Amino acid sequence: MENAYPELDKILAKFQDKKGSLIPLLQEVQKERGYLSRETMQYLADKMEIPSAEIFGVATFYSMFRLKPQGKHLIRVCKGTACHVSDVDSIKNAIIEILQLPEGENTTSDMQFTVMEVACLGCCSLAPVIMIDGKTYGKLVPEAIPAILNQYKNGDSE
Numbered sequence: 556m557e558n559a560y561p562e563l564d565k566i567l568a569k570f571q572d573k574k575g576s577l578i579p580l581l582q583e584v585q586k587e588r589g590y591l592s593r594e595t596m597q598y599l600a601d602k603m604e605i606p607s608a609e610i611f612g613v614a615t616f617y618s619m620f621r622l623k624p625q626g627k628h629l630i631r632v633c634k635g636t637a638c639h640v641s642d643v644d645s646i647k648n649a650i651i652e653i654l655q656l657p658e659g660e661n662t663t664s665d666m667q668f669t670v671m672e673v674a675c676l677g678c679c680s681l682a683p684v685i686m687i688d689g690k691t692y693g694k695l696v697p698e699a700i701p702a703i704l705n706q707y708k709n710g711d712s713e
């Protein structure tokens with residue numbers, strides 16, 4: 556096989572003698588490539604001489620691994636208890652509706668936004684909370700969502 560991924564080889568070399576290090580290895584690969592494509596996982600399996608099912612198994616088991624490319628802006632919707640009881644679902648539904656995300660998809664077709672549910676974001680007194688890229692938005696109501704998303708659509712807010 557041709558050596559198509561020198562950056563992956565570098566990561567593989569780093570973990571070469573570390574048994575049981577598949578998870579940190581995959582984390583590093585994801586950091587480097589943004590997500591774990593099938594092609595990437597197959598490449599790692601070939602190089603490591605392990606069954607590709609082993610890598611797919613780990614990558615699909617842990618929610619921290621992304622198997623699809625992520626949009627430019629990451630919207631984290633808190634699913635912690637305080638946010639749950641504050642009806643964060645209505646916030647999520649508003650986001651999905653505005654972004655016109657098809658069922659089962661979490662990234663918009665223009666690759667601008669990815670929506671994901673996460674555990675408590677650590678600011679429960681502001682529930683319901685979302686975080687877009689590094690910025691937190693709290694005490695949300697669905698009506699506030701269009702204006703918030705517009706900042707990212709138009710001006711690529713920081």
Ligand code: FES
Nearest residue numbers: 633635638675679
């Ligand atoms: S439960 Fe949402 S910030 Fe804690």
